[in-house]
Amino acid sequence: MQRLSISQPDFAKAFRRIVNSRRESDEGVxxxxxxxxxxxxxxxxxxxxxxxxxxxxxxxxxxxxxxxxxxxxxxxxxxxxxxxxxxxxxxxxxxxxxxxxxxxxxRDYTDDAGVRLGARWLxxxxxxxxxxxxxxxxxxxxxxxxxxxxxxxxxxxxxxxxxxxxxxxxxxxxxxxxxxxxxxxxxxxxxxxxxxxxxxxxxxxxxxxxxxxxxxxxxxxxxxxxxxxxDMVAGPSEILVIADGQNNPDWIAADLLSQAEHDPVAQSILITDDANFASQVEDRIDVQCAMLSTQKTAKASWDNHGVVIVVDDLDQSIALANDLAAEHVELAVADPAPLFEGIRHAGSVFIGRFAPEAVGDYVAGPNHVLPTGRRARFASGLSVLDFMKRSSFIELDEAALNAIGPAAIALAEAEGLPAHAQSIEKRLK
Amino acid sequence: MQRLSISQPDFAKAFRRIVNSRRESDEGVxxxxxxxxxxxxxxxxxxxxxxxxxxxxxxxxxxxxxxxxxxxxxxxxxxxxxxxxxxxxxxxxxxxxxxxxxxxxxRDYTDDAGVRLGARWLxxxxxxxxxxxxxxxxxxxxxxxxxxxxxxxxxxxxxxxxxxxxxxxxxxxxxxxxxxxxxxxxxxxxxxxxxxxxxxxxxxxxxxxxxxxxxxxxxxxxxxxxxxxxDMVAGPSEILVIADGQNNPDWIAADLLSQAEHDPVAQSILITDDANFASQVEDRIDVQCAMLSTQKTAKASWDNHGVVIVVDDLDQSIALANDLAAEHVELAVADPAPLFEGIRHAGSVFIGRFAPEAVGDYVAGPNHVLPTGRRARFASGLSVLDFMKRSSFIELDEAALNAIGPAAIALAEAEGLPAHAQSIEKRLK
Structure with a gap:
C-alpha cells in the first residue's frame, strides 16, 4: 500500500505514476x-x-x-x-x-426541404x-x-x-x-x-x-x-473511495477490500482529508483482511496496488478523481452533491454513506460491467445499446432532390468525384 | 464484374463467396x-x-x-x-x-425501494x-x-x-x-x-x-x-442497389459508379428482378465509366468487385441484403416500404428513385461514416454518442439499503466474496 499526501513535494509525480501504472498484462498473450x-x-x-x-x-x-x-x-x-x-x-x-x-x-420525420430522415434501432x-x-x-x-x-x-x-x-x-x-x-x-x-x-x-x-x-x-x-x-476492452477492477473523517472506518475498509478481493491486480484507492481517519481505515483493513476467506487475493491487491491519498480539502479530490477515471467512485461525505457535480469521468458513482459499491454489483439495477483502466474517460458501462445497432435512412422525392441536390453536386465536383455528381445531376434533368 | 442469377444451381455457393470475400488488407501492415x-x-x-x-x-x-x-x-x-x-x-x-x-x-429518479438511480451523459x-x-x-x-x-x-x-x-x-x-x-x-x-x-x-x-x-x-x-x-474498424466502401426494371438504367449506373470511384476495392452490387434491365445498366456503366476522370479507380472496382444479381422476385432481395449487411442500400423500386421493413442490417438506407446515395454523402444530414464489411450486423454509423460517455449513479439511504441490501449479501456469499457481503452487512447493523 502506498500513502501519499497532496502537500508532499513530489506528490504530482507520485500521483502521475499511479495514474499511468499498468495493471493489465495482455502483451505476452x-x-x-x-x-x-x-x-x-x-x-x-x-x-x-x-x-x-x-x-x-x-x-x-x-x-x-x-x-x-x-x-x-x-x-x-x-x-x-x-x-x-x-x-x-x-x-x-x-x-x-x-x-x-x-x-x-x-426517428422518422420529414424536414422543411421535403427530405424524409430517420434512424431505426434494431x-x-x-x-x-x-x-x-x-x-x-x-x-x-x-x-x-x-x-x-x-x-x-x-x-x-x-x-x-x-x-x-x-x-x-x-x-x-x-x-x-x-x-x-x-x-x-x-x-x-x-x-x-x-x-x-x-x-x-x-x-x-x-x-x-x-x-x-x-x-x-x-x-x-x-x-x-x-x-x-x-462490449469493451476490460482490465482489472478498481474503486476510488472519497471519504471525509466522519465515516465509520470499518465500513470504508470493507469497501476497499470488496474491490481488492476480486483480483490480485485490482486497485483500491482512498482519498480523504483526514490523516487520522486514513490510519484508522488502514488498521481496519489489516484486521478485516486477516479474517477473509479471500484474504490472499485481497492482501496481494491492497499491498501492491492500494493507495491512500490525504488531501487538504475534499474539493481537491475532484481533479484527482477525473485523472484516475475510476471504474467505481464512492462519495462517502456529508454533502456529496458538489463532488458528484465535479466528477466527469467515472464508470459508476455511489453517492452517500449508505451506498457501498457491492450493492451495485448485485441488486441496484445499473450494469456492473463498467470501463476500467481510465477508460471511463471515453467509455460507458454495458447497456442495451451494445446489443443494438442503428440504421439511418433518407427518402427524397424529385422536389426534395431539387432543393438540396445542387449543393451536393457542387461539393462532389470540388472533391473530384464526378460519378457522385452525375448520380444526382441525371435525376435533376 | 460478376453476374449471378438466383435460379442458377450454384447460386448459394457463389453468393456465399461474395459475402465472405475480404477486401480489407490489414494483415501485412x-x-x-x-x-x-x-x-x-x-x-x-x-x-x-x-x-x-x-x-x-x-x-x-x-x-x-x-x-x-x-x-x-x-x-x-x-x-x-x-x-x-x-x-x-x-x-x-x-x-x-x-x-x-x-x-x-x-436519467435521475428514485424508485419504490427508495433507491436513487440514474445515468449522466458527458x-x-x-x-x-x-x-x-x-x-x-x-x-x-x-x-x-x-x-x-x-x-x-x-x-x-x-x-x-x-x-x-x-x-x-x-x-x-x-x-x-x-x-x-x-x-x-x-x-x-x-x-x-x-x-x-x-x-x-x-x-x-x-x-x-x-x-x-x-x-x-x-x-x-x-x-x-x-x-x-x-469510431469503428473501417474498410472499403460498398453499395447495394435494389432496383426494379422501371428505373432509368443511366441513373442506376451512375449510383453504382459513385461507389466504385471511391476506391479500387470498393464494391457495388445491383440486385434486380429484370435481366434485361441489368444488361442495360451494365452497358451504361461501360459508357459512363469511360468518361469519368476517376475511371481508372471506378473500372478497377467494378471489374474486380462489381456484382449483378438477377432474382425472380424482389422479395428475395431482403434475405440477400441482410446477409450482405451493406454500408449503403438503395431501394429504387415502385413500393419501397415492404423492402425497407424487411432490411434489418444496413448502414444507411436510401428510399425511392430520387435518393441517390451521393446525396447522403454530403447534404442529407445523417452521418456518412457508416459500418462497412458486413459490420452493419452489429455496428452503427458515427453519432454524437461516439463522443460522449455515460456514468451511472446510485444513491441509497439507510432505509433503501435495508430494503435491497440483504439480497446483495446473499448473492455475494453465494459467489464467495465475503468483503462484498460485509461492506453491506456492517451498514445494516
Whole structure:
C-alpha cells in the first residue's frame, strides 16, 4: 500500500505514476491468442475438442459434453435455496427495469426541404456471452450481460463457459434460466471467443460478444473487434473511495477490500482529508483482511496496488478523481452533491454513506460491467445499446432532390468525384 | 464484374463467396504499425519529425510547419467561391440539425425501494480527427466527423492531416473553420494516430479518435482501441442497389459508379428482378465509366468487385441484403416500404428513385461514416454518442439499503466474496 499526501513535494509525480501504472498484462498473450484464433477459424470443432481437453481436462464428445440443456438450467433454478432464488429474482427484476428504460426511440420525420430522415434501432441477430469458470463464475455477471441483450430483443443468446474437469456451477445455470439464455456451450478461453466470432460446425457465429474473462479472453475479444462487436476492452477492477473523517472506518475498509478481493491486480484507492481517519481505515483493513476467506487475493491487491491519498480539502479530490477515471467512485461525505457535480469521468458513482459499491454489483439495477483502466474517460458501462445497432435512412422525392441536390453536386465536383455528381445531376434533368 | 442469377444451381455457393470475400488488407501492415506506435510512444515529436520527412516529404521545424492556425482556416473559408461556400454551409447546417437530435437525455429518479438511480451523459474532454491527405482529402468527411463532436460538447477537437510536400487542401481548412476545429496538426499515417492516443511534447493526447484513413491508419486505430475510444474498424466502401426494371438504367449506373470511384476495392452490387434491365445498366456503366476522370479507380472496382444479381422476385432481395449487411442500400423500386421493413442490417438506407446515395454523402444530414464489411450486423454509423460517455449513479439511504441490501449479501456469499457481503452487512447493523 502506498500513502501519499497532496502537500508532499513530489506528490504530482507520485500521483502521475499511479495514474499511468499498468495493471493489465495482455502483451505476452497476444501471440498465443492469435495462434488459437486462427486454429479455431481453420478447424472449428476439432480445435475446440483439442484445447478443451488440454486446458479444461474436459472431453467434448457426446452432446451433453458439448452443451448444457435448458432443462438442466431450469432444474438448477428450482433447486436453489429459496432465499437465494429470491435474491437472484430481485436482482434480475431490478436489472431488467433499469435497462428497459435504455431502449432507444426511432426517428422518422420529414424536414422543411421535403427530405424524409430517420434512424431505426434494431437488435443484433445473435449475441455471445463469455462466463468464466472457476473462481470468477459469477451468476451476477451472467445476469448483467444477458438481461440487457434480452431487453434489446436479441433472438439468440449463446453462453460459452469452461467446465474444468466437467465441473458446472449450478448458480450460473440458475441465472441462465432466469435470464432466458438460449444455448450454453462448455468451452472457454480464447478458443471459445473464436468459436463465437467465426462459428464452428456446432456453434453458430454471433454478432456481438460480451462478458468478462481472463487475459486470454480479453485479448481474444480485442483481436476480434471488428469481426464482431464487443462490449469493451476490460482490465482489472478498481474503486476510488472519497471519504471525509466522519465515516465509520470499518465500513470504508470493507469497501476497499470488496474491490481488492476480486483480483490480485485490482486497485483500491482512498482519498480523504483526514490523516487520522486514513490510519484508522488502514488498521481496519489489516484486521478485516486477516479474517477473509479471500484474504490472499485481497492482501496481494491492497499491498501492491492500494493507495491512500490525504488531501487538504475534499474539493481537491475532484481533479484527482477525473485523472484516475475510476471504474467505481464512492462519495462517502456529508454533502456529496458538489463532488458528484465535479466528477466527469467515472464508470459508476455511489453517492452517500449508505451506498457501498457491492450493492451495485448485485441488486441496484445499473450494469456492473463498467470501463476500467481510465477508460471511463471515453467509455460507458454495458447497456442495451451494445446489443443494438442503428440504421439511418433518407427518402427524397424529385422536389426534395431539387432543393438540396445542387449543393451536393457542387461539393462532389470540388472533391473530384464526378460519378457522385452525375448520380444526382441525371435525376435533376 | 460478376453476374449471378438466383435460379442458377450454384447460386448459394457463389453468393456465399461474395459475402465472405475480404477486401480489407490489414494483415501485412500490423507489424509495421506496431513498430511505428511504439516509436511514437517512446519519443513522440522526434518520431513525428522523422516519419513525416520520410513519408510526406514535409519538414516539421517551425510552428507553421507543425500546425495550421485558425486564422488560416478562416481565410480559406472566406476565399471560397460563393456557391461552394453556400454548399458547405448548407451541408454543415443540415448535418448539425440531424445530429443535435441525437443528444441523449440524462436519467435521475428514485424508485419504490427508495433507491436513487440514474445515468449522466458527458462529452469526452478531447477528440482527435484523422483527415486523409491527397486523393481522399474530403471536406465533407471533416464535417461529418467534426460536427457530431462539437454537438456532443467536446471542448478540444484536434485534427491531424498529412500535408505531402507541404501541400494543404484549402477546402479542408474551410470546412475546419466552419465546423469549429480547435487544432490542425500537419502529420499523418499511423504515427499521427499514435500521437493523438499517447500524446507528444507538442500534441496533447485525446480520448477518442475518429476519421477515415488508409490501411495503416485503420490498423493504428484498431491497435489503439482501448487506449482511446475509436469510431469503428473501417474498410472499403460498398453499395447495394435494389432496383426494379422501371428505373432509368443511366441513373442506376451512375449510383453504382459513385461507389466504385471511391476506391479500387470498393464494391457495388445491383440486385434486380429484370435481366434485361441489368444488361442495360451494365452497358451504361461501360459508357459512363469511360468518361469519368476517376475511371481508372471506378473500372478497377467494378471489374474486380462489381456484382449483378438477377432474382425472380424482389422479395428475395431482403434475405440477400441482410446477409450482405451493406454500408449503403438503395431501394429504387415502385413500393419501397415492404423492402425497407424487411432490411434489418444496413448502414444507411436510401428510399425511392430520387435518393441517390451521393446525396447522403454530403447534404442529407445523417452521418456518412457508416459500418462497412458486413459490420452493419452489429455496428452503427458515427453519432454524437461516439463522443460522449455515460456514468451511472446510485444513491441509497439507510432505509433503501435495508430494503435491497440483504439480497446483495446473499448473492455475494453465494459467489464467495465475503468483503462484498460485509461492506453491506456492517451498514445494516
Amino acid at each position: 497476444a501471440d498465443q491468442v492469435k495462434t488459437i484464433l486462427s486454429k479455431v477459424r481453420a478447424s472449428g470443432d476439432e480445435t475446440l475438442v483439442e484445447l478443451t481437453a488440454r486446458f479444461d481436462q474436459h472431453n467434448l464428445s457426446s452432446d451433453a459434453d458439448w452443451s448444457i440443456s435448458k432443462a438442466e438450467c431450469e432444474a438448477a433454478f428450482h433447486a436453489l435455496e429459496p432465499s437465494l432464488r429470491q435474491a437472484l429474482e430481485l436482482a434480475a427484476d431490478r436489472i431488467r427495469t433499469y435497462h428497459e428504460a435504455q431502449l432507444p426511440t426511432d 437488435p443484433v441477430d445473435a449475441a455471445g456471452l463469455y462466463v468464466p469458470g472457476g473462481r470468477a463464475a459469477y451468476p451476477s455477471s451472467l445476469l448483467m450481460n444477458a438481461i440487457p441483450a434480452k431487453v434489446a430483443g436479441v433472438a439468440r443468446l449463446a453462453v460459452v463457459t469452461p467446465t474444468p474437469r466437467g465441473q458446472i456451477n449450478p448458480l450460473v445455470l440458475a441465472a441462465a434460466h432466469l435470464a432466458g439464455v438460449d444455448e450454453i456451450w462448455r468451452v472457454g478461453g480464447a478458443q471459445a471467443v473464436g468459436a463465437l466470432a467465426y462459428g464452428t460446425e456446432r456453434i453458430s457465429r454471433v454478432d456481438v460478444i460480451t462478458g468478462p474473462g481472463n487475459a486470454w479472453v480479453a485479448e481474444a475479444k480485442r483481436q476480434l473487434y471488428g469481426v464482431v462487436g464487443i | 500490423a507489424d509495421q504499425v506496431k513498430t511505428i506506435l511504439s516509436k511514437v510512444r517512446a519519443s513522440g515529436d522526434e518520431t513525428l519529425v522523422e516519419l513525416t520527412a520520410r513519408f510526406d516529404q514535409h519538414n516539421l521545424s517551425s510552428d507553421a510547419d507543425w500546425s495550421i492556425s485558425k486564422a488560416e482556416c478562416e481565410a480559406a473559408f472566406h476565399a471560397l467561391e460563393p456557391s461552394l461556400r453556400q454548399a458547405l454551409e448548407l451541408a454543415a447546417d443540415r448535418i448539425r440539425t440531424y445530429h443535435e437530435a441525437q443528444l441523449p437525455t440524462d 462529452p469526452v474532454d478531447a477528440a482527435g480527427l484523422y483527415v486523409p491527405g491527397g486523393r481522399a482529402a474530403y471536406p465533407s468527411s471533416l464535417l461529418m466527423n467534426a460536427i457530431p463532436a462539437k454537438v456532443a460538447g467536446v471542448a478540444r477537437l484536434a485534427v491531424v492531416t498529412p500535408t505531402p510536400r507541404g501541400q494543404i487542401n484549402p477546402l479542408v481548412l474551410a470546412a475546419a473553420h466552419l465546423a469549429g476545429v480547435d487544432e490542425i496538426w500537419r502529420v499523418g499515417g499511423a504515427q499521427a494516430v499514435g500521437a493523438l492516443a499517447y500524446g507528444t511534447e507538442r500534441i496533447s493526447r485525446v480520448d477518442v479518435i475518429t476519421g477515415p484513413g488508409n490501411a495503416w491508419v485503420a490498423e493504428a486505430k484498431r491497435q489503439l482501441y482501448g487506449v482511446v475510444g475509436i
